[in-house]
Amino acid sequence: MKRGPSADPRAEEPVDPELLRRMRLGDETALEALYDRYGGLVFTLALRIVGDPELAREVLQDTFLRSWNGRETYDPGRGRVPWWLMGIARNRAVDLLRSRPHQARLREQEPLPPGTPAGELRHTGASDTVVLRQTVIEALDGLSGSQREAIELAYYGGLTQVEIARHLGQPLGTIKSRIREGMERLRTRLETLIKPTGAGRHHE
Amino acid sequence: MSDGHPVEELAAYALGSLEREEYVRVEAHVLNCAFCEARLREYRGVIGALPVSLAPVPPPSEAWEAIRAHARKPQVRKKRWARPVLLPNWLRLARWPAVAAALAALLFWNVTLQRELVRRSPGPAPGPEVEALSRRPGRIVILTGTGQPGASARIFLAVDGGGHLAVSGLATLPRGRTYQLWFERTGSPAASGATFGVDAHGRAWVKVAVPATLNDVQAIVITDEPASGSATPTGVHILDALPWR
Numbered sequence: 001m002k003r004g005p006s007a008d009p010r011a012e013e014p015v016d017p018e019l020l021r022r023m024r025l026g027d028e029t030a031l032e033a034l035y036d037r038y039g040g041l042v043f044t045l046a047l048r049i050v051g052d053p054e055l056a057r058e059v060l061q062d063t064f065l066r067s068w069n070g071r072e073t074y075d076p077g078r079g080r081v082p083w084w085l086m087g088i089a090r091n092r093a094v095d096l097l098r099s100r101p102h103q104a105r106l107r108e109q110e111p112l113p114p115g116t117p118a119g120e121l122r123h124t125g126a127s128d129t130v131v132l133r134q135t136v137i138e139a140l141d142g143l144s145g146s147q148r149e150a151i152e153l154a155y156y157g158g159l160t161q162v163e164i165a166r167h168l169g170q171p172l173g174t175i176k177s178r179i180r181e182g183m184e185r186l187r188t189r190l191e192t193l194i195k196p197t198g199a200g201r202h203h204e
Numbered sequence: 205m206s207d208g209h210p211v212e213e214l215a216a217y218a219l220g221s222l223e224r225e226e227y228v229r230v231e232a233h234v235l236n237c238a239f240c241e242a243r244l245r246e247y248r249g250v251i252g253a254l255p256v257s258l259a260p261v262p263p264p265s266e267a268w269e270a271i272r273a274h275a276r277k278p279q280v281r282k283k284r285w286a287r288p289v290l291l292p293n294w295l296r297l298a299r300w301p302a303v304a305a306a307l308a309a310l311l312f313w314n315v316t317l318q319r320e321l322v323r324r325s326p327g328p329a330p331g332p333e334v335e336a337l338s339r340r341p342g343r344i345v346i347l348t349g350t351g352q353p354g355a356s357a358r359i360f361l362a363v364d365g366g367g368h369l370a371v372s373g374l375a376t377l378p379r380g381r382t383y384q385l386w387f388e389r390t391g392s393p394a395a396s397g398a399t400f401g402v403d404a405h406g407r408a409w410v411k412v413a414v415p416a417t418l419n420d421v422q423a424i425v426i427t428d429e430p431a432s433g434s435a436t437p438t439g440v441h442i443l444d445a446l447p448w449r
Contacts, residue, residue, distance in 0.1 A: 040263055041256065
């Protein structure tokens with residue numbers, strides 16, 4: 001069975017809700033399929049946050065175990081399955097990061113861990129994934145450096161706006177503006193990617 | 205804040221980068237505002253897409269086997285009846301009084317237990333509000349851990365949403381620090397239940413803010429935080445209940 005490094009979060013419907021439905025019935029192969037789709041993405045995110053392959057593996061395993069144990073609690077109204085998984089992984093990774101303060105505060109300034117070049121993706125739908133990745137990269141490139149820095153410190157560094165302001169030596173209001181305007185710009189540029197499609201949502 | 209909507213804070217809320225007071229205020233608003241809930245869902249979509257931009261790194265080949273091995277550990281599941289249970293006529297007539305008697309006995313036991321807990325519990329004498337809380341039906345969660353050997357805590361969670369916390373054996377914190385109780389949730393930031401200090405004997409009685417739903421709570425933990433409290437847990441787990449259910 002392949003273990004692809006990443007998957008396309010757009011392509012989740014209707015596959016992902018069906019996987020969650022099967023997981024609720026105790027179907028372990030559905031968990032494996034979910035892992036095949038998103039294990040690489042979760043590991044990549046975890047590695048970016050904690051910066052250590054062993055800790056990243058711990059986050060990866062914990063994320064999928066929590067998704068298995070908490071499969072009854074997934075609420076499609078709060079977002080798609082990959083967002084749910086990324087939320088679990090990010091929170092767990094930031095918890096680990098914060099529990100190691102001597103390692104944590106410099107992490108966000110370090111270069112990204114080495115990864116497989118996009119051209120080496122080998123799994124079904126790899127070309128779609130490459131296109132998606134390029135779309136997100138271009139959206140991020142559309143931000144100013146300071147906007148991107150503030151958003152990445154918040155997301156990957158797990159810092160609050162107050163901590164970011166202190167870290168960068170900038171006024172809090174400036175940091176708030178950078179995050180707000182940067183996220184709004186991303187929301188606009190990624191609109192087709194993030195707009196709900198209707199499936200799997202139950203309170204609109 | 206725009207037209208009553210915290211649109212300026214929504215992006216930071218989605219990123220988990222608000223301070224505690226702002227976080228609580230925005231969360232309370234979003235729960236009752238379809239507009240902000242929809243906008244928040246879009247910001248979560250943005251955040252969910254961010255990792256896609258990273259240079260992908262394949263996960264270790266042995267990771268899946270470890271996940272599968274843990275997932276296969278047997279879980280305690282409720283036993284279901286294969287077919288309806290047919291009761292004799294006399295038992296059908298008697299079942300509701302029996303159920304009522306059982307509930308009354310359970311309530312009596314609960315009240316007795318809570319009074320005993322109140323009587324025996326260490327720390328400053330609880331006020332009337334906490335004592336009233338302890339008499340409501342609910343359940344008790346025990347928190348233990350190795351963060352401070354000998355320390356422990358009990359949380360009483362009332363079925364109507366209230367709660368209180370009894371702590372013993374915790375070290376007195378230095379000035380500028382506080383203990384903070386958290387409800388760690390799946391897929392959303394941890395919710396703060398209380399901030400508190402302990403007396404000279406390491407004891408405390410405090411009222412707890414219990415999240416509206418406990419369905420997504422994966423763990424209940426106590427951490428050491430700055431005196432103003434934190435928006436998310438920043439300290440190591442001193443005491444916890446894992447898994448708490």
